[in-house]
Amino acid sequence: MFDNLSEKLDKAFHILKGHGKITEVNVADTLKEVRRALLDADVNFKIAKDFTTKVKEKAIGENVLTTLQPGQLMVKLVKDELTELMGGDATGINLSGNPTVILMSGLQGSGKTTFSGKLANYLKTKKNKKPLLVACDIYRPAAINQLHVVGGQIGVEVYSEEGNRNPVEIAQNAIKHAKANGFNVVIVDTAGRLAVDEEMMNEIANVHKAIQPQETLFVVDAMTGQDAVNTAKAFNDRLNFDGVILTKLDGDTRGGAAISIKSVVDKPIKFIGTGEKMEAIDVFYPNRMSERILGMGDVVSLVERAQEQYDEEEARKLQKKIAKNEFGFDDFLTQIQQVKKMGNMKDLVGMIPGAGKALKDVEIEDDAFKHIEAIIHSMTPQERSKPALLDAKRKNRISKGSGTSIQQVNQLLKQFDQMSKMMKMMQGGGGKNLMRMMGGMKGMKP
Known part of the structure; x- marks a missing residue:
């Protein structure tokens, strides 16, 4: 980034x-x-x-x-x-209204439909809301189907009307449906075009006027740079939207849109998209972003992500296992899954002060743990619970089964042994310390 x-x-x-x-x-x-x-x-x-x-x-x-x-x-x-x-202070989303109506706008290809799903998932899991997704893109082939797929992934209902070519009616009917069925947030996904045109602007302006949303958000692809800023201005002149969503920020090595869009439209960046997963959505904090740009990292965001995955009950169970020397590879695999849920590895490394500069020429893949996982999955349940059983014959079998070398298997076992001893010493911290130790494990060479 x-x-x-x-x-x-x-x-x-x-x-x-x-x-x-x-x-x-x-x-x-x-x-x-x-x-x-x-x-x-x-x-x-x-x-x-x-x-x-x-x-x-x-x-x-x-x-x-x-x-x-x-x-x-x-x-x-x-x-x-x-x-x-970039805006000074973070700006939250307006969740007033019953239901709260959020209108999504933007060009085709900006990631609007996917982000509608991410926002629904965020409001459902972080804000304890019951969102309804509304398919109002009546032009793009398979747009309605895409939203239904996204909704299915996150367990959120999608409202659509087959054959209805009037987005104003669809949006109004969806709000009635939401009120009748206990939904407290309605996210309206509208049609986009390949470029700004009068027909599209008239259509979304009509939808906006008809449903009077509490939030109108403009979704833009961060990688389009200055073009993104110009498009945002065109939309804002017509819609007077409330905030900006920057998608694909994880792939943007320049940063022009994030830096200058607030200055041009005088509207805050509210959220950013940082990956393909439905969980890859972050509130935009200008101060944290400026620190990341200057190589200072973003420890606060890193800790927040870790806390989201931290389970106190699981940590207590883990602490007992560590005390009894029963910590095995199944437990370790669970910790890997928790780290992976925190986001893509390159993004996480960028949050560590100085790490981005130190590893600037190192390609950090999203599947950085795949060789470790392959080795562990090639072990029998007994071997995973009792690593001491792993003799030369078993290691050779695991190596072949996982498609890795004997050296990689030995390296993992050595690191696992060292980590187990360290965890024993750090027992007072329980499960809270586990994620901090994971960094050394992902460094296995493929």
Whole structure:
């Protein structure tokens, strides 16, 4: 996420390395590179210029420099200005109304239908809501079927009307259905086009006027950069939407849309999509994002994700097993599944301060644990519960069955043994410490 921008900003700050104080000359040189980095990230020229001007004014006017080196001061100033540019504070979703009506808008291919499902899943699991998905895309082939598939994956009902070509009627009837059947959130997925056109704008404006939603959200593909910002402006001029959803942020190495969209439309980014799974949705925190862009990580989000997967009852059972030296590979497999639920591995590593820079040339796949899982699944239940049984003959069988080498099997056993001993020593922390230890295990070479 934003790898290119992060790397170029890091190089810009290196200009100040070794300098004892801030001067107009070294600030100008640094900010010239910062502006270039923003432009390369597909940030609008005027926004990039205004950004560096504000940072320069603050840097030159800064009187208190006793506790910070010039490089550290510049990083802080850029971080604060980035945070402000992306919206300052996080903005929550408006869940007033009975039911709450949320209208999804955006171009075709932006990920609108998939994100409607992610939002429904988020509201169901995190906000204890009963959402209803509504299929109002009457043009795109298989759009209604796609929404039904998404709804089936997350256990959320989908309202659709076969043969009805009037999205206003479908949306109105869906709200009546929601009121009659106890749904407290209605998410209306509307039609998109390949480009902004008058017909589409008229249609969504009519739907908007008819259902008076509490939230109108504009969904945009982050990887389209400045085009995303221009499209957002066109929609906002017509709809006056309440917030922006940035999808496919996990694949965006530039970051131009995230950085500049708030400045152009003066509407907050409310959520971001960070992967293909239905759970891959995050509230957008400008401060946390600016820290990630500058290589500071995002420990708060990492801890929050870990807490979501943490089960106190399971942790107590695990603690008893550790105390009795009964921790086996089945338990370890459970911990792997919990880590995988936290998100894709590259995204998680990026939340660890300094890790993104240290591993910038290392390709971290989503299936980073696949060889470990294959080895464990090739063990018998008895072997998984009693690793001490694994002699040379059994290891050879496991190696062949898992498609891995003997060295990989031995490496896993060695790491597992070391981890078991460490867990025994750290017993006071119980299951809370397990996820912290998982990082070392995913480093097995394929």
